[in-house]
Amino acid sequence: MTETQGPAHKKDMTRRRMILTGGAVVAAAGVGAGFVATASADEETKSSGSRPGEGEACYRLTSETTEGPYYIDADKIRKDITEDREGIPMTLRLKVIDSDTCKPLKRAAVDIWHCDALGIYSGYESMSQGGGPGGGGTPPSGTPTDAPTDIPTDAPTGQPTGTPPSGGPGGGGGHSEPTDDERYLRGTQLTDQHGYVEFKTVFPGWYQGRAVHIHTKVHVGGKMTDAGYEGGHTCHTGQFFFAESAVLDSAKAEPYSTSTTPRTTLTEDTIYDQSGVTGGLLKLSYRKGRMARGVTGSITMGVDPDETHDGTDL
Known part of the structure; x- marks a missing residue:
């Protein structure tokens, strides 16, 4: 599977939500000349409409995406997922609502996972496409580090006939089995009665073929056990993205500034x-x-708890 995406089913939000959201952004932007706020009312409200008798507006369904090759099933219930990773401190505040009823989803399990400041995923350090000062992330065991002395000079002929490998530099492909026991920058939390969870992490870096992003899944209908969250089903698999201006600001700070990855x-x-x-x-x-002192990111996810979207259905 490649990590491409078709249009997801979406619902319009009401004019009331559009006005409230716009006002919030304007208010945030006015908190001092040194305050940077990304996203805008236009980005949040591509269209508007009314639903008779409804007292509160609903966000549209949040876009579904593929899972990507680096997912590890929820096994760390925690708020702070940073561990020993260096990078810009980031607080990620998420709200999960039912996009049809507008009500918050209580006790839904929210997973997030992402690469570190140099593009490396825990559990897959030897496979990641990060690029630190040495370039290319951590080489797999047994991989030679010296440059070859017999580099071919002729142009290749013919077409490859084998099956392309899964995964790949773009982060697509089918699921790959973990190559190590690291689990930094991964975690799961249950939403509170208002549908909120909050994670402490670091601003992600970038790797070959993908813009800066964070992966997420929302699970409903299960329960907490000694082994973690079990049962139920996955109603949303998606990704969070970052405004270009913020990514450029992050690239000025270490260790992001040492990355050699395009x-x-x-x-x-x-x-x-x-x-x-x-x-x-x-x-x-x-x-x-x-920015090096810290960033806050937030978003409301509109999901359909009755649907199943595990990232393999696209």
């Missing part, structure tokens, strides 16, 4: 559907010129 922009990404918040675009805030 960066894919948001408009070039093959997964982001360019639909703003519906497509997973986070609302970010931080102090201008002081």
